[in-house]
Each structure stands twice: as C-alpha cells, then as structure tokens.
Amino acid sequence: MTESESQYKNAVPASMVDHGDPMAAEAVHAEFPDVTRVEEFRGDVRVHVDPAREVEVIRWARDQIGYDLFIDRMGADRGEDADPRFDVITLVYNLKTDKRLIFMATLPEEEPTTPTLIGVFRGAEWFEREAYDMYGIRFEGHPDLRRILMPEHFPDFPLRREYPMEGRGDFAAPRRAIGGTVDGTDGKVAVPSHPGQPGEKHGDPFGRTPGNRT
Amino acid sequence: MSDTRMMDVEVAEDRHSEAMMINMGPQHPSTHGVLRLVLELDGEEVVSCDPDVGFLHRAKEKVGETFSLHKFIPYTDRLDYLAPLSNNVAYALSAEKLMGISCPPRAQAIRVICHELSRISAHLLGLGAYAMDLGAMTIFLWTFRERETIYSLIERICGARFTTSYTRIGGVERDLPEDFWPLLQAFVKEMPGRVDEYEGMLSRNKIWIQRTQGVGVITKEQALQYGLTGPNLRASGVEYDVRKAHPYLGYENYEFDVPIGTEGDCYDRYLCRIMEMRESVKILDQVLNTIPDGPVINREGDAELKSVLPDKQAVLTNMEALIHQFMVGTTDFNMPEGEVYFSAENPKGELGFYIRSEGGFKPTRLRIRGPSFANLQVLTELVPGHMVSDVMAILGSIDFVMGECDR
Numbered sequence: 001m002t003e004s005e006s007q008y009k010n011a012v013p014a015s016m017v018d019h020g021d022p023m024a025a026e027a028v029h030a031e032f033p034d035v036t037r038v039e040e041f042r043g044d045v046r047v048h049v050d051p052a053r054e055v056e057v058i059r060w061a062r063d064q065i066g067y068d069l070f071i072d073r074m075g076a077d078r079g080e081d082a083d084p085r086f087d088v089i090t091l092v093y094n095l096k097t098d099k100r101l102i103f104m105a106t107l108p109e110e111e112p113t114t115p116t117l118i119g120v121f122r123g124a125e126w127f128e129r130e131a132y133d134m135y136g137i138r139f140e141g142h143p144d145l146r147r148i149l150m151p152e153h154f155p156d157f158p159l160r161r162e163y164p165m166e167g168r169g170d171f172a173a174p175r176r177a178i179g180g181t182v183d184g185t186d187g188k189v190a191v192p193s194h195p196g197q198p199g200e201k202h203g204d205p206f207g208r209t210p211g212n213r214t
Numbered sequence: 215m216s217d218t219r220m221m222d223v224e225v226a227e228d229r230h231s232e233a234m235m236i237n238m239g240p241q242h243p244s245t246h247g248v249l250r251l252v253l254e255l256d257g258e259e260v261v262s263c264d265p266d267v268g269f270l271h272r273a274k275e276k277v278g279e280t281f282s283l284h285k286f287i288p289y290t291d292r293l294d295y296l297a298p299l300s301n302n303v304a305y306a307l308s309a310e311k312l313m314g315i316s317c318p319p320r321a322q323a324i325r326v327i328c329h330e331l332s333r334i335s336a337h338l339l340g341l342g343a344y345a346m347d348l349g350a351m352t353i354f355l356w357t358f359r360e361r362e363t364i365y366s367l368i369e370r371i372c373g374a375r376f377t378t379s380y381t382r383i384g385g386v387e388r389d390l391p392e393d394f395w396p397l398l399q400a401f402v403k404e405m406p407g408r409v410d411e412y413e414g415m416l417s418r419n420k421i422w423i424q425r426t427q428g429v430g431v432i433t434k435e436q437a438l439q440y441g442l443t444g445p446n447l448r449a450s451g452v453e454y455d456v457r458k459a460h461p462y463l464g465y466e467n468y469e470f471d472v473p474i475g476t477e478g479d480c481y482d483r484y485l486c487r488i489m490e491m492r493e494s495v496k497i498l499d500q501v502l503n504t505i506p507d508g509p510v511i512n513r514e515g516d517a518e519l520k521s522v523l524p525d526k527q528a529v530l531t532n533m534e535a536l537i538h539q540f541m542v543g544t545t546d547f548n549m550p551e552g553e554v555y556f557s558a559e560n561p562k563g564e565l566g567f568y569i570r571s572e573g574g575f576k577p578t579r580l581r582i583r584g585p586s587f588a589n590l591q592v593l594t595e596l597v598p599g600h601m602v603s604d605v606m607a608i609l610g611s612i613d614f615v616m617g618e619c620d621r
Contacts, residue, residue, distance in 0.1 A: 012316050015461045016307065016556065041552040042311055069454065070441035071557075072583045076570060079578070089568070091555060091583075095438075095452065098459040102555065123440035126591045134275075149268035149620055158276060161578075165280055 012042070020045030021099030024065050028101075031064075032057055044102060051088070051105035051114040058090060058103055059120045067101055069093040070121035075131035079161050085109040086137055090117065090124075107137060116142040134159035233261055238605065240269050246343060246609070247616035249590070253597070253605070260605065263597035265590055270620035278580030283309045283549070283569075284523070284542060286580070288379045293584065293618040296339050297332035297561045298378045299368065301618075304558035306381035307462060308567035312554045313383060313521050317512050321385040322463045323505040327398070328371065328380065329463070329558070330494040330501075334405070335364045336561035336615075337487045344484070344610030345416060348425050353415055360408055363401055370394045384522035385511025399502060405495045413488060426480035430596055430608035433478060440595075441588040444563025445490060446612060449475030449482040456559035468500045480611035487613070521549075548573060562586050562615060584618030 025038045025045045035050040035057065049057050061067040071091035078085050084106040093100050105114055116139040117124035128139045129148040136157040139145060147154060154171065156163055166172060234255045240248040248269035254262040274293070278286050290305040291298040303325045310316060317325070342357030365375045370391055372380040380387055416422045432442065437450040447454055455472040457465040473489035475482030513522050523542055528535035549571040557566030563585025570579035589612055597605055 012311050012314055013462070015466065016311055016316075019460055019555070042314070042554050044553070044555055046553070069438050069452075070588075071443075071564070072441070072566065072568070072581070074568065074581045074583075076579045076581070089581075091566075091568075093454075095454055100555070121439055121441070122436075122595075123588055123591055126587065130587075147268075149271040151268075158273065161279075163276075165276065 017043030019043055019100045021094070021097060021101060024061070024067070024094070024097075024099060024101055027065055028057060028061060031060060044100070046102040046104050049103050049105050051107055054088070054090075054103060054105045055115050055117055055120060058092065058117060061092060061101060061103075062120060065094070066096050067092040067094045069095055070123045071100070073117060073121075073124050073127035073131065075135035075137050075159070077135060077159065077161050080109075083109065086112045086135055088114055088131065088137060092121075111138070112136065113138045113140055115140045118142065133157070136160070236602075240266075243347075246614070249609075249614070249616055249619075251593070251597075251605070253602070255602065258601050258603075260597050260600055260602060263593055263605075265593050267587070267590060267616070268620050270616045272621065274621045275580055275582060278582075279576060279578060282542075282575045283312075283383060283521070283577065287381065288377065291377045291379055293582065293621065294336070294560060294562055294565065294586070294615050295376070295617045296615055297336040298376065299328035299371075299380055300332040300336075300558070300560045301565065302378060302381040303329050303463075304556070304560060304565045305567055306383055307558060308554065308556035308569055309383045311556045312549060312552065312569050312571060314550060315384050315512055315522070317385045318509050319464070319506045320389075320508045321510045321512070323501050324371075324386050324390060324510060325381065326463050326465070326468070326501050327390075327498060328386075330497050331364055331367060333494050333561045334491050335361055335368075337491050337613075338364075340561075340610075340613035341412065341484070341487060344613070345422075347606045347610045348422065350415065350419075350422065353412055356408070356411065356415075360405065363404075367394070367397055367401060370397060382511060382523055384513070385509070387511075389510045395502070398498065402495055402499045402502065406492060409488060409491050409495075417485070417488070423481065425604075425607050426484060426611065428477075429480045429600065429604050430611060431477060431479045432592060432596060436592065436595065437478070440592045442563070442592060443585045443588065444560070445483055445486040446563065446589050446592075448473065449486045450478035451476055456557055456564055462558065467504070468497045470494075470497050480607050483611040483613070548575060549577070553579075557583065560585060562613060562618065563589060565618065582618070582621050584621055586614035586616070586619040587621075590614050590619055 020040060020043050022040065022045055025047050028047055029036045029038055032053065035053045037048040039046045039048065069092065071093050073090045076087040076089055086107040088105045088107065090103040091100060107114060116128060126148060128142055129145060131137045132139065132145050133147040133150050134157060150158065156168060236253045236255055237250065238253055239250040250266040252264040252266060253260050274289055277289060287302060287305060290301040293301045338357040338361050342354040345353035368378060369375050371394065372378045372387065432450045434450050434452055437447050437452055451474060453472060453474055458472055470493040473486045475486050511522060513524065521542065524535040524538045529539045551571055551573045553570045555566055555568045557564045565585055566583035568581035568583065569577045572578050596608055600608065
C-alpha cells in the first residue's frame with residue numbers, strides 16, 4: 001500500500017475540517033464571558049449564546065473580528081422531551097481569514113421567541129421567516145413574519161418532531177388502497193393539497209377549501 | 215385658456231396617482247420555474263417587489279429526518295435540478311465529514327469531473343435562458359447543443375441523464391467506463407471554441423450591453439448582507455470561492471482562476487459565468503491528465519462503523535457482504551453524535567448541508583442551505599427603481615433555480 005493510499009483511509013482531509021476558528025471563538029468568549037460556551041466537532045466551532053444577547057454578540061463578531069458574510073440562519077428541534085427544545089443556529093463567515101463561526105441560541109418550548117437579526121444582516125429576513133414557518137419560532141422586531149414556504153393557511157409547524165410525515169387534518173396525504181379507500185371517506189379520495197396548486201397558497205378564486213375540492 | 219392648463223395639471227398628477235399591482239409568475243416563462251413576483255408598478259417603473267416562493271416545496275428537510283444518510287442521496291438530485299451531480303457530491307462530502315471518512319484519490323478526481331461538468335451545464339442553461347429572455351434566441355439553441363453533449367457524458371458516467379444519484383458515502387457508485395475518456399477529451403477540446411462563439415454573439419453586442427450594463431447593480435455591502443454566494447457574490451467584487459477557501463476534493467492541486475467582477479451589474483454576472491465555464495474546462499483538462507488509478511470507494515475506511523456499501527459483485531457471492539449490504543440498506547449503521555456543516559461550491563453558489571446527529575441512524579436535523587434562497591431575497595431591494603423590462607434582465611442574471619430555493 002502506498003503512502004497516499006493509506007492516508008485517505010484514516011480520516012477526512014484536513015481542508016474539510018478546518019472551517020472553524022477556535023481563536024475567534026475565544027475572542028468572543030473573552031468579550032462576553034457570561035453568555036457564551038464554545039464547542040467543537042470536526043473542526044466546526046459552535047458558540048452557544050444567550051438568545052437575549054445573540055444579536056449583540058453577532059454584531060460584535062461582524063464589526064470587530066470581521067465575520068461579515070451572512071451564510072445561514074435556521075431553526076432546529078431537539079424533540080418534545082428536551083428542555084430547552086429549540087435552537088436558532090446562525091452561520092457567519094470571515095472573508096479575510098476564511099473561517100466560519102456557528103452561533104447557537106436555545107429557546108424553550110413555550111413561546112420560543114428571540115430578537116430578530118435583521119438589524120445586523122438584512123438577509124436574515126427570509127431565513128427567519130422560514131424558521132417561523134417550520135418551527136413556530138417567533139422573531140421579535142421582524143417586520144414581516146409570515147409563512148414563506150408553506151401555504152398561508154397551513155395550521156401547523158411541519159418540521160417540529162411531532163408533526164407526522166404524512167401530514168395532518170386538511171393537509172393529510174390521502175391513503176389509497178386498491179378498490180377503494182382505507183380512510184372511510186366513502187370512496188372519495190381527497191385531492192392531495194399541494195402548495196404548487198393554483199389558489200392553494202393565496203386562497204382559491206372559487207372559494208373552495210382544500211378539503212372539499214372534487 | 216386657464217381651463218386647459220388646469221386639465222393638463224390634472225392629467226399629469228393622475229399619471230402618478232395610482233399604483234398597479236402585477237402578478238409575475240408563477241407560470242411566467244422568465245421566472246424559470248415557479249417563482250411569483252408581486253410587482254407594484256408606477257407606470258413602467260417598479261416601486262416594490264415581493265418575491266413569493268414556496269411553490270416547489272417538497273419538504274426535503276423533513277424527509278431527510280426519516281431516512282438514513284444513504285437513502286437521502288436520490289433526493290439531492292432534485293435540489294438544483296440543473297446540476298444534480300454537483301448536489302450528489304456536496305451531500306456525500308457532508309455525510310463523509312460527519313462519518314469521519316474520506317474518499318479515495320480516484321473517486322475525488324471523478325467527483326471533480328462531476329462537479330465541473332455540472333457547473334458548465336448549469337451555466338450553459340442559465341446563459342441560454344437569460345439570452346432568450348432578452349431576445350437572443352440563437353444562444354439558447356447553441357447552449358442546448360453543448361448541454362446535450364454534457365448529458366451524454368453524464369449518461370456514460372452513471373447511466374442516467376438527469377436523476378443521477380451517482381455518489382455514495384465514501385466514494386462513487388462505479389468507476390467510469392473506458393469509452394468515457396475520449397468523449398470527455400473531445401468535449402474539453404471543443405468547449406473553449408464554443409464559449410468564444412457565445413461571447414462573440416453577446417459580449418460586444420450593443421443591445422446586450424444596453425440591456426445589462428448598469429442594470430441591477432448589487433453593491434459589495436448588499437451582497438454580504440444578503441448572504442449571496444457563487445457568481446452573484448463574485449460579480450460584486452468579493453473574492454469568495456469555496457474551492458479556493460477550503461479546497462475539498464483536491465482542488466488545491468488544480469490550477470484555475472476565480473473570476474471577480476467590479477460593478478456587480480447584470481453584465482458582470484454574465485461575464486463571471488462565461489469565465490467560470492472556461493476555468494471549469496481548464497480543470498477538466500487537468501483532471502484528464504492527472505487522474506490516478508485505484509479504488510473508487512473507500513471500503514476499508516470505516517471498518518468500525520460499516521457505513522459504506524459493499525461491492526455489488528461481492529454481495530452476490532459472499533454472505534458477509536450480503537449481510538453488510540442488508541444492514542446498510544435496511545436498518546442502520548450508527549452515526550457518531552455531533553453536528554457538522556459542510557458546503558461545496560455549486561454552480562449557483564454555496565450549497566451547504568447542516569447535519570445534526572444524536573447517534574442512531576437517522577439525522578435529527580438535515581438543513582439544506584440552498585444558495586438560490588439567499589440569492590432570490592436580494593430581489594426585494596434590487597428590482598425597485600427599474601423598468602418592467604429590466605426585471606427579466608435581473609432575474610436572468612441572478613440565475614436561480616427554484617428546486618433548491620423551495621427545497
């Protein structure tokens with residue numbers, strides 16, 4: 001076995017796991033000692049932040065240590081039993097050092113609310129709308145917190161763990177069986193409701209609801 | 215006399231009094247998919263623009279939480295459906311980063327070929343459709359001629375033209391066939407001349423320049439604030455290419471330049487894509503000359519986790535391999551606990567996967583950071599102040615694809 005052959009078999013190449021910047025995380029920790037905790041896995045550095053001061057910390061990282069490219073802001077769910085249950089994860093990038101920082105704020109299950117990041121990165125607007133759409137996380141001070149990917153009249157937050165894959169209520173996927181239906185709808189098969197259907201997202205021009213369309 | 219003057223004033227005022235709301239899309243041809251723009255118009259001028267996305271939402275992130283990492287690979291084909299191979303590669307790399315394994319040198323080189331072929335293919339479609347929106351029909355037909363060549367190459371790579379699902383965790387599905395190499399060689403030889411042809415039709419074309427130069431200017435500050443990536447970011451003068459910043463797949467061994475724009479207008483974005491195609495051809499040429507021999511999937515790398523699929527021939531003859539295949543395919547291999555983010559430089563920008571694993575075989579969060587989602591958001595600030603006809607020019611130059619925006 002040659003040397004190059006044995007090398008790849010051991011681990012991920014170094015250039016794939018050098019994205020994080022422990023030094024910057026240390027700098028953040030030195031500036032905000034009471035609100036941050038630093039964690040590292042496969043070269044990704046995650047900084048846990050108190051949601052109340054998240055915006056302040058990210059603004060500081062942007063202005064003082066050059067993390068000025070906004071990459072992503074997303075929600076995440078740790079499951080119904082977990083407390084705190086939700087995470088808001090923000091990724092920012094430093095173009096000078098080519099490093100990335102991941103900020104993570106945890107939110108409780110009851111009324112998950114955190115201040116909006118729009119004041120620091122304008123691009124957070126849609127990402128926060130998506131986090132609201134999928135998890136029901138509210139962002140204080142967001143000017144336009146509507147659903148973005150799901151239809152406006154969608155009642156649930158679909159990426160929460162307890163939401164079933166096959167949907168619920170009006171949005172449940174029809175169960176079909178050979179020779180009839182198995183869900184007791186007397187032979188009628190509900191038309192699957194899809195956001196791509198005309199009128200589905202912004203109301204039907206004929207006043208039909210997704211349930212009774214035939 | 216005075217009455218006439220009064221009337222004139224009234225007409226002039228009336229012209230600006232009422233805004234008109236216009237629905238552009240979701241079936242408008244220049245929205246390239248199902249994007250709906252709600253435009254508020256004052257005469258011919260756009261006052262506000264509200265992009266409405268989500269018509270192509272297929273709950274991919276939810277689906278990702280119900281499968282093991284292997285089974286999600288076919289779903290990545292449909293993210294940026296103009297460059298499915300690229301998505302496969304980006305996803306496989308993210309999964310490998312989480313699993314802590316890597317892929318053999320030959321598989322890396324093959325993945326580079328996949329990456330660059332799909333980049334050329336996606337840019338060709340973007341360019342052709344863009345030119346057609348602005349009235350240059352010929353370019354569209356020409357780019358599709360070259361796309362056909364690329365699709366035949368992709369067919370040689372994996373048997374499918376569109377839904378490739380070519381990568382596996384730890385490598386690629388199979389080695390390239392012998393007759394692939396002369397075809398790729400011919401393509402690499404022919405392509406620069408073809409790009410010259412497109413440029414000859416557009417780059418100094420007076421109509422093209424008038425429609426694109428100075429239109430839809432994205433400043434550097436705006437680009438950073440909105441999280442733009444890919445050619446859109448680089449056209450605004452920011453030098454950020456994941457292939458250079460964090461070379462994956464051995465990109466540090468290939469010589470190529472990253473084109474940077476200066477103005478950030480539609481013309482710069484067009485030029486960036488044209489030049490990127492040339493650079494991609496350069497990379498392909500280098501891969502052709504340097505590709506090493508060896509295995510294409512890393513079967514020994516994770517003896518502990520057993521997450522890599524066994525050789526298909528062995529599955530048919532060897533009981534151990536059959537059990538292994540069955541375990542990987544049906545139940546589980548346990549993932550290490552942790553969270554990783556990995557992004558690759560896709561044709562549209564940085565396609566990232568944030569995978570959270572709490573052990574077990576299903577990720578508990580599979581976030582897809584689609585570049586088009588961020589790239590589209592800038593329209594709210596970019597379009598107002600332009601004429602209606604400029605909207606098509608701006609949309610085409612942003613070069614988005616709804617598959618990865620809506621996910």
